[in-house]
Structures are given as structure tokens and as C-alpha cells.
Amino acid sequence: MTYSGVFVDLDGTVWRGRDPVPGVADAVRALRERGVPLVFVTNNTGVRRDDFHARLDALGIDPDAGEVVTAAWATAEYLAEYRPNASVHVMGQDVVADELAAAGLTVSESGTADVVVVGYDERVSMDRLTGALRAFGPGTDFVATNRDSTTPHEDGPMPGAGAFVAAVEEMTDHDPLVVGKPSTRMADVAADILGVPLDECLMVGDNLHTDVLMGDRAGMDTALVLTGVSDRADIETTDITPTHVLDSIADVPTLFEN
Missing domain, CATH: 3.40.50.1000 (HAD superfamily/HAD-like)
Incomplete structure (x- = not known):
């Protein structure tokens, strides 16, 4: 073939x-x-692409073997193309916010935003859920990095991004656009x-x-x-x-x- x-x-x-x-x-x-x-x-939205390349290199895979596309980076690329001037509220890992900022988007930590991005969030709390809820206003878009139901861990499965996306979906009655x-x-x-x-x-x-x-x-x-x-x-x-x-x-x- x-x-x-x-x-x-x-x-x-x-x-x-x-x-x-x-x-x-x-x-x-x-x-x-x-x-x-x-x-x-x-x-995976918690690891930077450079770190993935380093890990591939450590396994004997030439880091030039291929580019790494993460759901975090793909989300940033998507929004940079379709919402380049948007303010974005993030409920997710720091890597997501960093990728969005690197793509030229404005990351907003409080108040309403043009876009709310939700993904796996190991720091989820009542404050972070409330911040995501209050970031929605008229015309706010809801974007999910992915909807994985679980994420692997050496001790057994843990909740994936889908758990956090579902929480925001339920609070806001908004359907997310999924990138991953x-x-x-x-x-x-x-x-x-x-x-x-x-x-x-x-x-x-x-x-x-x-x-x-x-x-x-x-x-x-x-x-x-x-x-x-x-x-x-x-x-x-x-x-x-x-x-x-x-x-x-x-x-x-x-x-x-x-």
C-alpha cells in the first residue's frame, strides 16, 4: 500500500x-x-510540544521525525484563524493558555469573554467553575480542546477533559465546538x-x-x-x-x- x-x-x-x-x-x-x-x-493538553519532542528523542526517535500536534496547540491555531481578535477565558491546563497567548490571542482571567475554552483541568475548583460560568455573555463561543471521558494514569484511569466540558455545558446550556x-x-x-x-x-x-x-x-x-x-x-x-x-x-x- x-x-x-x-x-x-x-x-x-x-x-x-x-x-x-x-x-x-x-x-x-x-x-x-x-x-x-x-x-x-x-x-494531551498538559505537556508542551517541545517536551514531547524531547521525550521522543529520549526513546530513540529523532525529534525531526515529525511535528507534534496537541489538542492545546490545535485549539490555539483554530482560534487564531477564526477568532483572531478574541478574548479567551480558559478552564484548563496552563499549557492551553500559553498556546493561546503565543498565537496572539488575549487570555482573560475574569469577566465575560468572546470565547471560553475548556479542557482537562487538574486544578478544577468551585472558583474555577464559577469563573468559567461568568465568562459567558451574549455571543460567547464555547470551545472544547477535546472530550476524552478519561485520561490514563499509572494508578488507573482519571477523569478526562470531557468531565470538565460536561460541567460547563450543563451550567450554560451551550454546546461546545470540539477541536481535538x-x-x-x-x-x-x-x-x-x-x-x-x-x-x-x-x-x-x-x-x-x-x-x-x-x-x-x-x-x-x-x-x-x-x-x-x-x-x-x-x-x-x-x-x-x-x-x-x-x-x-x-x-x-x-x-x-x-
């Missing part, structure tokens, strides 16, 4: 916790040797980096409901790897059908063999 680019998830695909998936560095190297460009896509996976807005940002059409790309990830669903919605071929959230049994309980099912990312280069 021939693909013009490959999108690669991180958590559960490249690594599990702090441990790399066996064979991941060799797989990335094999794709690069074939001239296949990569982009890494993650709904499985929204195709994330795919559009990644495709722009590669400079190739989405329907010529392969999405590789461990989660049927985020990675594979985004690929389906964007018209991409998809590869579910069995090193993270979803397994073969899950495929039977949903109408989301991956193009390929692989044991791990180490098997991706085999898709390019004649």
Missing part, C-alpha cells in the same frame, strides 16, 4: 505510561527511510503540516473512539494498534471499523511492503 503521510497517536501507541512500545523507534525509522512523512497527534480527536479539525491541522490530502494518509492509534473515529470522519485509512485502550472485542461492539488491526506500531511498516 502507499500512503502520502502517517498520523501517529502517542499515549497507548508510541508509549504506555513511561515505557515505549517495543519496536516503535525502528518502525518510525523504517517509515522515514521509505520517505513517508509523519505527524504525531495527541489530545475525534473532530476532523485536529486532522485538518495535522494535514496542513504534512501538506498532503487527508484521504492519502493513514491514522495509527489505540483508541477506536478517538483515533480511528477521527480517521473515519476525515476519509483516512486507519490502523488500530492493540497496545492501548481498544481491543479486538471492542470492534464487535461498535460500528467503527478500522482499515487495519495491528498488534502494535511496530507492524505499521509492513503495510508499505509490496
